[in-house]
Amino acid sequence: MKNNSSINNDYKENFSINESLSRYSWFNLGGPAEILFKPDNINQISSFLKNNKEKLNILGAGSNTLIRDKGVKGVTLKLSPKFSYIEWLEKDVIKVGAATLDKKLSEFGVKNSIQGFEFLSCIPGSIGGGIKMNCGCYGENISDNLLSVEVIDMEGNIKHINKNQIRFSYRNCDLPEEFLILSVKFKAKKGNSKTIQNKKIDLLDRKKKSQPQRVKTCGSTFKNSEKDKAWELIKKSNCEKLSVGDAIISDKHCNFFINNGNAKTHQIEELILKVRETVYQKTGIKLDLEIKIIGEKW
Template identity: 35%
Template sequence: MNRGEALLARLGDRLAGIRGRITPNAEMDKITWFRAGGTADALFQPADEKDLAAFLKALPAEIPLTVVGIGSNLLVREGGISGFVIRLSAKGFGEAEAVSETQIRAGAATPDKRVAAVALEAGIGGFHFFHGIPGAIGGALRMNAGANGVETRERVVEVRALDRKGKVHTLTNAEMGYAYRHSSAPAELIFTSALFEGYPEDKAKIKADMDAVQHHRETVQPIREKTGGSTFKNPEGTSAWKEIDKAGCRGLMIGGAQMSPMHCNFMINTGNATGYDLEFLGETVRARVLEHSGIRLQWEIKRIGNFKPGHEVDEFLGRLL
């Protein structure tokens, strides 16, 4: 019996009545944009918020739980993920609508680009930046995603979430504890939807701003590659790509992983990269930037799961400079 089957056998009939889809031994490389990584013991895709709440109430507290979005900035290690991975379904959590002249409500599985499109249709300004973020709203809420000088926190009114016991919480913007590419909202909370606010704006102006965002992405980012987007956060007072470039890491390759020659803060899978290749490349870059400029780059890509024995990767390759 493999790990996924053993987990479900252990739960017995606890999950009876759950309407969502449960997949044992789920191949995470199928749902991450890097197309690399190990398996999850089990993947659960809830039908809707009530189904998610029922699942959370039924799941024993000692079983690990990991929440993922559409996998656009996610690196899964080769040893896989213990316990359950939750991925919100587009059908149950992927709707977005304008609820007033200035407000939009969106499910956590809604693509950021869809929210930008809804804003355009409704003549609501301030959401053009979402057109350039290849993720979903849940991830944008958790990491305060931003682009083109605008951040998610500037638009958030309130966020709806469930805790590990299936209880509903509503968090205000202040309670989300936003900072650069960070939210201090409790890690156990699973965001299900959010209310956003913009401002009335001419549709032609919104469309022009969205076109400018798209043009910028197409001309400076490797958007057609298997990538996780920006690899590292920008350090204070400089840009990550500048420090990577100065450290001689533009185009650097390890195995099938490469720092993009086009935009060297983008890490790409050139075809056969493993999770180990990608993380080892990232830590090599961090080590070289640390040696060159004294700057400790911080990961923007979320790395989850267990290392495969013999394929562990130390931060900065173990260098404590």
């Protein structure tokens, strides 16, 4: 084990060595992190970054990240629950910690009659991961009510970036990979509490009807393109029944790949390659991955 020097003795309990990352991914897969750092506050992050020379892998709630079997070299950083909070700054502005789960913000919206966060009840990620992915569904995206993000760069400098300085696109934004999102400011638009509550229930219901529940998955594997929905291309190419060991495709939504019990990450990756190749052969379209893959190649 190299690089133990980047572990700071003042907050040693926030580090672990060789801890399995499988419980941090919704696929429930993945080998160990060489170093896992779960900071409690910004001071720990900035003092750590000043000494760290290793590549940093940032993990949110792991609902969009497939972690390779051999694990992740260097440092994997996951903000501790101390970064999960929602606070009022002004009567129409809220600040949300990056580790806050999307559904918490949605619940906060219902409780405080704030509209525009109902769809977040359908997304199992964190606010940091949501901004990075520009998550969304049913025509709404997390960037819609965004005002600014607070990030820390790899030298430990804190920056506040306004929405108009970030380019958001479908399931993406151009914030540099080396920026760790710490918190996010959103506009808090008041609405009718019953309407907000009903919308949230309605969206959750639509999700339940169209997507598999309680399975080990990271949601949509491939991005939709402007012209084509990924699931339609997969269906049209007769890939729905493809599998590799316990890596299977959901029969409810064929863009959802599932660890059906004992799959390994390399089998999910093989299934991804198989589907991508078949769709390309049949339609001439190259599917773009929506999920992120981290770790050492098998």
